[in-house]
Amino acid sequence: MGFLSRLTQASKRAAPAKPDHCHVEIDGAPVRVALLWNDRALRYTLRLRGSVREPVVTIPARGKLAEARDFLERHRGWLRARLAALPAATPIVDGGWIPLRGEPHRIVHHAGRGLVRIDQHEGERRLLVTGSVEHLPRRVTDFLKREARRDLEAATARHAATLGVKVKTVRLGDPTSRWGSCSSTGTIAYSWRMIMAPPAVLDYLAAHEVAHLREMNHSDRFWRHVAAICPGMDEAKAWLNRHGASLHAVGAD
Numbered sequence: 001m002g003f004l005s006r007l008t009q010a011s012k013r014a015a016p017a018k019p020d021h022c023h024v025e026i027d028g029a030p031v032r033v034a035l036l037w038n039d040r041a042l043r044y045t046l047r048l049r050g051s052v053r054e055p056v057v058t059i060p061a062r063g064k065l066a067e068a069r070d071f072l073e074r075h076r077g078w079l080r081a082r083l084a085a086l087p088a089a090t091p092i093v094d095g096g097w098i099p100l101r102g103e104p105h106r107i108v109h110h111a112g113r114g115l116v117r118i119d120q121h122e123g124e125r126r127l128l129v130t131g132s133v134e135h136l137p138r139r140v141t142d143f144l145k146r147e148a149r150r151d152l153e154a155a156t157a158r159h160a161a162t163l164g165v166k167v168k169t170v171r172l173g174d175p176t177s178r179w180g181s182c183s184s185t186g187t188i189a190y191s192w193r194m195i196m197a198p199p200a201v202l203d204y205l206a207a208h209e210v211a212h213l214r215e216m217n218h219s220d221r222f223w224r225h226v227a228a229i230c231p232g233m234d235e236a237k238a239w240l241n242r243h244g245a246s247l248h249a250v251g252a253d
């Protein structure tokens with residue numbers, strides 16, 4: 001083995017690991033923290049994405065895991081306060097509650113097969129979920145995403161027809177900092193979590209994104225387009241400001 005290859009081997013061994021997460025203890029419980037190694041970052045930063053309960057530490061060029069941990073320790077008080085201010089986590093479990101189109105639904109697990117379905121039982125709205133219990137959160141989430149796609153596609157098509165614009169694609173995702181986006185090429189993306197909000201709020205979001213195909217900005221003209229196709233705009237915006245964060249708490253542990 002030549003000197004150079006020995007050196008390469010040694011530097012490979014010595015290369016610092018770049019894990020994508022670590023944990024910090026808060027009130028006796030470990031909190032998972034995402035680590036973002038970013039060579040263009042100038043300093044360590046700590047932030048929360050929307051109301052997602054996984055904080056992110058950005059590590060700058062030549063940063064080290066040990067330094068990131070020190071940084072996290074120094075900001076533990078700030079992090080504790082911020083996490084405490086988030087809406088309580090709403091895990092998807094048998095017997096738990098989940099909002100669907102703005103109405104609470106009780107999650108009820110059933111042995112057997114079949115699709116997730118909605119029913120009413122003694123005045124209570126329920127989500128009946130079959131299959132094994134360990135797959136229950138995923139089955140509920142998949143169901144919500146299907147319902148979200150249906151409602152969002154319908155609202156998008158309706159508003160696009162009214163405004164006379166053409167939407168190329170509707171995409172669904174789970175962004176943490178916004179509920180929707182619209183590209184100049186006609187692709188509109190939504191958060192599937194919008195299906196948990198009241199229908200008028202989902203309708204406003206679709207109106208907002210479709211109106212961007214007329215105005216790719218937030219000018220007065222843009223807002224006039226939104227108001228024209230969505231009379232409940234102000235109430236919907238207020239609802240999102242007040243309750244939007246709680247939608248991110250659904251499915252968190």
Ligand SMILES: [Zn+2]
Binds near residue numbers: 208212217
């Ligand atoms: Zn916008």
